[in-house]
Every structure is written in structure tokens, then in C-alpha cells.
Amino acid sequence: MFSDFLYQLRSHRRHFVKLCYVYVCSCALNMFKTIEGAADCEIRSVICFLNARIVLPSEIHHQICQVYGDNAMTDGMVRKWVRMINEGRENVHDGARSGLPSLVNGDLVRKVNESVRDDRRFTISYLPLHFPQISRTPLYDIVSSG
Numbered sequence: 001m002f003s004d005f006l007y008q009l010r011s012h013r014r015h016f017v018k019l020c021y022v023y024v025c026s027c028a029l030n031m032f033k034t035i036e037g038a039a040d041c042e043i044r045s046v047i048c049f050l051n052a053r054i055v056l057p058s059e060i061h062h063q064i065c066q067v068y069g070d071n072a073m074t075d076g077m078v079r080k081w082v083r084m085i086n087e088g089r090e091n092v093h094d095g096a097r098s099g100l101p102s103l104v105n106g107d108l109v110r111k112v113n114e115s116v117r118d119d120r121r122f123t124i125s126y127l128p129l130h131f132p133q134i135s136r137t138p139l140y141d142i143v144s145s146g
Contacts, residue, residue: 033067034067034068034069035067035068035069036068036069038068038072040094041092041093041094043064043068043072043073044081044092045092046060046063046064046067047060047064047078047081047082047085047092048085048092050063051082051085051086057075057078057079057082058075060078060082061073061074061075061078061079064078103133103134103138104134104138104141104142108131108134108142109142111131112127112131112139112142112143113142115127115130116143124136124139124140124143127139127143
């Protein structure tokens with residue numbers, strides 16, 4: 001009977017080790033303190049560290065969820081960061097984003113203010129007709145900030 005158990009243990013060692021690991025992790029789960037509101041770069045640093053220790057991405061995600069909460073980072077994002085790190089990325093901080101340039105500049109503010117001064121009976125509806133490149137909200141902000 002015991003020899004059968006040992007045979008099964010040897011033949012299914014990998015599954016047994018995983019099962020033991022899951023059991024130990026579930027027992028230790030209550031020992032972790034959840035960290036809320038962690039910075040993205042902190043979580044990415046943890047990914048770098050665990051990846052350097054050759055931890056699988058799924059396990060990295062599991063450990064991040066244990067410590068930082070379930071909504072800290074998705075499994076797909078963990079895998080993406082592991083891939084980028086393996087490709088040589090070292091910086092864990094967000095890069096500068098190009099985005100769209102702001103349409104509101106000093107020249108536009110000056111033109112809007114001149115238009116308001118020229119016609120004191122203006123309305124907000126009047127301004128988009130003369131400045132079609134800008135929506136009402138930024139125009140309202142310009143006028144209200146004076």
C-alpha cells in the first residue's frame with residue numbers, strides 16, 4: 001500500500017509539488033498584509049525581481065494579487081511586462097506619451113479675450129462660431145478664468 005503511494009508520488013511528483021506549493025501558499029495567504037494603492041512602478045519592480053528569480057508569469061500574477069489585491073494588475077499585463085523585461089527593458093516607470101497637443105495656447109487665449117472685450121453682449125454660443133477648432137468647454141474655461 002505504501003509502496004503504491006510512493007510509486008504514485010514519484011510518477012506524479014510535479015503535480016504533487018504543485019499541490020504542496022498551493023497548500024503552503026494558501027496557508028500563508030492569511031499571513032500577508034494587502035498593500036492598497038501601490039504605484040505602478042512598484043508592482044513592475046516586483047515583476048522584474050520575480051522574473052529574475054525565474055518565477056513563471058502566472059505565479060508572478062498570483063503573488064501580486066496576494067499582496068497588492070486582485071485589481072492591482074491583470075495577468076495579461078504581467079505577461080506583457082515579463083516579455084518586455086526579457087527583451088531588455090530596464091526602466092519600470094511610465095514613458096512620456098505623445099498624445100494630442102493642446103489646442104489652447106497663449107495666442108488663442110488672447111484672441112478669445114479680445115473677442116469678449118470687443119463685444120460685451122457675447123454668449124458662449126457665439127464663441128464656437130468664431131473659433132471652430134475648439135469645443136465649448138475649453139472656451140468656457142478661457143472666458144471664466146478671465
